[in-house]
Amino acid sequence: MDKNGTGKTALKALATIVTGTSQLEIGELAITSFGEEMKVLHPFHNPFTSECGLNIVFNFNFRDKRTRFALCVESVKVELDAKTGTPSKQLVIMISDWRIERDSRVMLRKTIREMNEKNIRLMMIIVEGNESSGFKKKDSIVNMKEFTFENGKPKFKHFIDDYPFPYYIVLEDMDSLPEVR
Numbered sequence: 001m002d003k004n005g006t007g008k009t010a011l012k013a014l015a016t017i018v019t020g021t022s023q024l025e026i027g028e029l030a031i032t033s034f035g036e037e038m039k040v041l042h043p044f045h046n047p048f049t050s051e052c053g054l055n056i057v058f059n060f061n062f063r064d065k066r067t068r069f070a071l072c073v074e075s076v077k078v079e080l081d082a083k084t085g086t087p088s089k090q091l092v093i094m095i096s097d098w099r100i101e102r103d104s105r106v107m108l109r110k111t112i113r114e115m116n117e118k119n120i121r122l123m124m125i126i127v128e129g130n131e132s133s134g135f136k137k138k139d140s141i142v143n144m145k146e147f148t149f150e151n152g153k154p155k156f157k158h159f160i161d162d163y164p165f166p167y168y169i170v171l172e173d174m175d176s177l178p179e180v181r
Helices: 007-024 050-059 069-083 101-115
Strands: 032-033 038-040 090-096 120-126 145-150 151-156 166-173
Touching: 007 120, 032 069, 032 120, 038 050, 050 120, 069 090, 069 101, 069 120, 101 145, 120 145
Parallel strands: 090 120, 120 166
Antiparallel strands: 032 038, 145 151
C-alpha cells in the first residue's frame, strides 16, 4: 500500500470508522494490521482513547512485500473465536488496496464462509489512490482484467468478478466518506 500511495487514505478511512463506531457505542473494538502476518494493535478489552489512536497510526508502515490475505483472515477468525465463546454477531471491516494473491482465493472463500456460519460478517473497504498520488482510473480494481483459461480456451474477465469478498466497497476518494465529528 505504501507503493501505490493508499496507506494515508486507509488510515483516514480507519479514523472515520473508529470515530463513528465509538460514537454509536456498538461494542468492543479491536484493530489489527496485516501483511505478511496479522498483528493485534488494539485488543478488544482495552478502551479506545485518542492516545491509543496515535499508537495505532504509528504501528502502520505499509511496507510488507506482500499481503497474505488468507492467513490474515484465518487469524482474525481464530482471534474472534477465542474472544467469543458464545455465538454473537461480529463485524470485521478490512481496509486494503485489494491486491490478493490468486492462489489464496479458494482458502479465502472457505474461511469467509466459515465466518458467515458463525455470524461474523467481513466487509472489505478497497482503497485506491488518487490522481495526485499518480493513480490512474485505468488501474482501478473495477477496470482490471485478467487472463484465464476456461475449458481450455483463453478468456479475459474482470478481476472483480472473481473477488473472494462478498461484501466490499471501492473507495476511490476519501472525500466521498461522510464526515464524522
